Amino acid sequence: MIVEMQVARKKEIGYFLTDGSEEVFLHQSEATDDLRQGDRVQVFLYHDHENRLAATMAMPHVALGEYGWLEVVDMSARLGVFLDNGTKKDLLVFVDDLPKLQDEWPRPGDRLLVTLKRDKLGRLLAKPVTEEEVVKIAQPADASMKNRQVEGTVYKVIQAGAFLLTEDEQILFVHREEMTERLHLGQTIRCRVSFVREDGRMNGSMRERKEVQYGEDADKLLRYLLHRDGAMPYTDDTPAEVIRDKFQMSKSSFKRALGKLMKERRIEQKDGWTKIVKTD
Incomplete structure (x- = not known):
């Protein structure tokens, strides 16, 4: 949550901020300016590693109510994957919001299109965007896209294949028979558009065109x-x-x-x- 708060008092290791009813600690390392008592500052509120509400002046890449691409920085088989959101505390995508098969999980360096949510304790978590959210932002492709090479990132994996969102925010589906390797969530690949549907969605192939493939x-x-x-x-x-x-x-x-x-x-x-x- 991004809010404006006032510096109530300064301590050696940081500042206590107030909104008039509640105080939150801003550590010196999380302040981007030298503050004085009475200053009003815009901060991002989060729960630290001890589950205490804390503040930072570093603004997140994605805030509550927004969506965006975040890089995977770590993973835990028990918890899920962690994303860099521009602040010192990485965002967790909980295991329940990831594919059941762990080899379909994103790896460090991959990117996920996510939005934020709060758990029962009020802590911020990330979750992959839903199909409905992708459809809202997706742009339709036209027939001229056929046989073009495009780059896209996997946002959904199903048994039949994988759905990608391209650089131009177009939806592209790669059937498992058209893959040269098994794809996982968050993976970015280049592939050829093999078909453009009437609704503007595309089918893609990681294989060469048939006449080229025959020769190979x-x-x-x-x-x-x-x-x-x-x-x-x-x-x-x-x-x-x-x-x-x-x-x-x-x-x-x-x-x-x-x-x-x-x-x-x-x-x-x-x-x-x-x-x-x-x-x-």
Whole structure:
């Protein structure tokens, strides 16, 4: 809470401030000016590590009733994650407001879009913004965004994928099948806009466009074949789980890459094997 208070008296280690009915201590290290009795100052009130109400003249990045991006500075498996709000006391995002899976939690250095709340004891906590709050600030995208590279930060993770808010405050969804790595809350990535919906939301992909990906997958298979003296026991009929485990690609991507190489007459399939076509 940001309030204006008056200096009631000065002590060696700080100041006692009053609003006329209650006194709050402002430590010398939390004062940005040399104050005198009777001065009126604007301060931010918070609960210190001993749960005592205290004041600071350092203004928070995000105040009660506002929302903003704050950096993650620490995490505790038992409590949650701590955010830098511009004051000496970091803000806690309690474990109950984070994903159930801890590997989906934000890491130090990530950024979270949050607002503030008070717990039952009146202490300030941070919480990730809700979907409804994001929708209020989000800007619609138009068709010209398709295939553009955008940067966005994850604000919500679900089983099917992750929702991001881009630099231009547009909503973008990345399906888990379009991820090259598992995303977590607060992570910032660059990806390609693969589709723009009628409502202005976008779908994105961390993968290259198909024609580029086909070439990369084909090159990957060729390198593998060369390391095996030009032959491998994997073909169009190989089970999908074997393909994913061996090459980290889907069965359909594997078949497209094989098809590209066969069309170029660089490989052939015979008796359950794929082989490089030898040229004289």
